[in-house]
Amino acid sequence: MTDRFVPKPTPETRHYWDGAKAGELRLQRCTACQQTYFPPRPFCPECGSRSVAVYTASGNGTLYSYIINNIGAPGREPPFAVAIVELEEGPRLMSNIVECDQTPEALVLDMPLEVTFEVLTDEITLPQFKPAKGA
Amino acid sequence: MTPNSVAIVGAAETTNLGKLPDMGQVMLHADAALNAMKDAGLTAKDIDGVATAGHNPAELAHYLGITPTWADGTSVGGCSYMIHIRHAVAALESGLCNTVLITHGESGRSRAGALASPVFANHYDQQFELPYGVSIAPTRFTLPVMRMMKDTGLTVEQLAMVAVVQREWAAFHPRASYRDPITVDDVMNSKMIAYPFRKLMCCLVTDGGGALILTRADRAMDFPTKPVYVRGVGESLESPAISQMADMTSSRAFRTSGKLAFDSAGISHADVDHLMIYDAFAHLPIYGLEDLGFVGRGEAGPFIAEGNTRPGGKLPLNTNGGGLSYMHSGMYGMYALQESVRQMRGISPAQVDGAEISVCHGVGGMFTASGTVVMTNVA
Ligand SMILES: [Zn+2]
Numbered sequence: 001m002t003d004r005f006v007p008k009p010t011p012e013t014r015h016y017w018d019g020a021k022a023g024e025l026r027l028q029r030c031t032a033c034q035q036t037y038f039p040p041r042p043f044c045p046e047c048g049s050r051s052v053a054v055y056t057a058s059g060n061g062t063l064y065s066y067i068i069n070n071i072g073a074p075g076r077e078p079p080f081a082v083a084i085v086e087l088e089e090g091p092r093l094m095s096n097i098v099e100c101d102q103t104p105e106a107l108v109l110d111m112p113l114e115v116t117f118e119v120l121t122d123e124i125t126l127p128q129f130k131p132a133k134g135a
Numbered sequence: 136m137t138p139n140s141v142a143i144v145g146a147a148e149t150t151n152l153g154k155l156p157d158m159g160q161v162m163l164h165a166d167a168a169l170n171a172m173k174d175a176g177l178t179a180k181d182i183d184g185v186a187t188a189g190h191n192p193a194e195l196a197h198y199l200g201i202t203p204t205w206a207d208g209t210s211v212g213g214c215s216y217m218i219h220i221r222h223a224v225a226a227l228e229s230g231l232c233n234t235v236l237i238t239h240g241e242s243g244r245s246r247a248g249a250l251a252s253p254v255f256a257n258h259y260d261q262q263f264e265l266p267y268g269v270s271i272a273p274t275r276f277t278l279p280v281m282r283m284m285k286d287t288g289l290t291v292e293q294l295a296m297v298a299v300v301q302r303e304w305a306a307f308h309p310r311a312s313y314r315d316p317i318t319v320d321d322v323m324n325s326k327m328i329a330y331p332f333r334k335l336m337c338c339l340v341t342d343g344g345g346a347l348i349l350t351r352a353d354r355a356m357d358f359p360t361k362p363v364y365v366r367g368v369g370e371s372l373e374s375p376a377i378s379q380m381a382d383m384t385s386s387r388a389f390r391t392s393g394k395l396a397f398d399s400a401g402i403s404h405a406d407v408d409h410l411m412i413y414d415a416f417a418h419l420p421i422y423g424l425e426d427l428g429f430v431g432r433g434e435a436g437p438f439i440a441e442g443n444t445r446p447g448g449k450l451p452l453n454t455n456g457g458g459l460s461y462m463h464s465g466m467y468g469m470y471a472l473q474e475s476v477r478q479m480r481g482i483s484p485a486q487v488d489g490a491e492i493s494v495c496h497g498v499g500g501m502f503t504a505s506g507t508v509v510m511t512n513v514a
Contacts, residue, residue, distance in 0.1 A: 010258060010262070065278055065279055065282035070328055071273070082275070093378055120266070
C-alpha cells in the first residue's frame with residue numbers, strides 16, 4: 001500500500017495505464033495528419049480527426065526542465081526531482097528522474113533519458129524516466 | 136469593447152489583511168464587498184451583477200442580499216478577477232446589468248471556512264501530474280524556470296532581485312505583510328523550497344479579500360470617488376497542466392491576453408505609467424515583462440536587476456510589494472487590481488506621480504490562464 005497519489009484512469013486514458021502496467025509507454029498518433037500528441041484523447045487536437053492509433057513509444061527522451069522538491073509531498077521524502085521530459089516523439093510529460101542523484105550536478109538539462117516503470121498498486125504502474133544507458 | 140465605456144466606481148480590500156482566523160471565507164468576500172459598496176455610496180439593492188471565483192456566486196449574492204440579473208463564476212485561478220472585469224464590460228455595454236460587484240475572499244493562511252479547491256478540477260492534473268509528487272504551488276509553478284535560464288540566460292541572482300525590488304515598494308505600504316529591506320544575499324540564503332527557488336522568491340500565504348464595483352462610464356461622475364476607466368481588457372487560457380505549456384520560456388496565455396488588452400486600449404508600451412504583474416513567484420514578472428512586450432526575450436532579468444522597476448525607475452512595477460511582500464491569499468489578482476485602482480485614483484501609499492495609465496496583468500493556475508486590464512483616470 002502507498003499514501004502516494006494514485007491516478008484513476010478514465011475511459012479515454014485506459015490504454016495509457018494499461019500500457020504502463022504492461023511495461024510500455026503508449027502514445028497516440030493521428031492517422032490523418034501523423035501528429036503524435038499527449039495527454040491521451042480519442043481524437044487529434046491538431047486537426048480534429050477521430051482517426052487515431054495507439055502505438056508504443058521508443059521510451060527515449062531528454063530532460064527538458066525540472067525542480068528539486070525540498071518540502072515533500074504525500075508519501076514522498078524530499079529531496080526529489082520533478083521533471084519535464086521531452087519525448088523523442090515530440091510530446092512532453094511530467095516524470096521523476098529515478099536511479100539518479102537528486103542534485104543539480106547530476107540533473108543536467110538535455111541529458112538523455114529512458115523510460116522505466118514504477119509499480120504503485122496492483123492496478124496502477126507509473127511511467128518514470130532514468131538516465132539513458134551509456135549516456 | 137469601447138475604451139473607457141465602463142468605470143470602476145468602488146474598490147476596497149478587507150478591513151484587515153494577514154492572519155484572520157476569526158473570519159471565514161464567505162465573510163472575507165462580504166467584508167470586502169461591504170467596504171467597496173461604502174466606498175461607492177451604494178447598498179446591495181443597487182447591485183444587479185455579481186462575479187466571483189473560488190466560491191459559488193449564488194452564495195455571495197444571497198449572503199449579501201443581491202438579486203442578480205447577471206452572474207459570472209469563472210474560476211481559473213488568481214487572474215479570474217481580471218477576466219471578470221472583461222466579462223463585466225461586455226455585460227454592461229450590452230445592458231445585461233447596470234452595476235457589477237466582483238469579490239474575492241480567501242482564508243489562505245487560516246483556512247477558516249475554506250472550500251476544497253478554489254480552481255476548477257481537471258483530469259490532466261489528477262492523472263499526469265499529481266502522481267509525480269508535485270504538491271503546493273512552489274513545486275510546480277516553478278517548473279519552466281530551469282529551461283528559461285538555460286535558453287535565455289536568466290540567472291538566480293536576477294530572480295532574487297525581483298524580491299529585493301518589490302520589498303522596496305512594500306516599505307511604502309502600512310498594510311504590507313513584509314516591509315523591512317532585504318538583499319540578494321538574504322534571498323539566496325533563505326530556505327530552499329524547490330530548487331532553484333528559495334523561500335523569499337515565493338509568495339506569502341495570508342488571509343484577506345477585495346472587491347470592485349463597475350458601472351457604465353456615463354454614470355461614473357455620480358459617485359464619490361475619482362472614476363477609474365477600463366480602457367482595455369484581454370484574457371486567454373492555455374493548459375491546466377504546466378507540463379503541457381507549449382513554450383516553457385514564454386506563456387501563450389500571457390501573450391494572447393496582453394495583446395488583446397493593449398490593442399483594445401489602443402495604447403503602446405511607452406504610454407504605460409504603472410504596471411502590475413501578478414507575482415506568485417519571482418519568475419512571473421520576468422515572463423510578464425517579456426510576454427507583454429515591454430522588453431525583448433532574455434531582457435527582463437537584467438531590466439529588473441538594473442533598477443528600472445524600483446521606486447524612481449522608469450517603469451514602476453508591483454508598487455504594493457506584490458504577492459512576494461504585500462499579501463497573497465491564493466488568488467492574488469484582486470490585490471493587484473486594487474493597487475492599480477489606488478494608483479489611478481492618486482491615493483496609493485507608493486503613488487507614482489502623474490500616472491494616467493496602469494496595466495494590471497494576471498496569471499491563473501500555473502500559466503493556465505491570464506487576464507489583463509488597462510485602466511486610466513483620463514476619460
Ligand atoms: Zn491530426
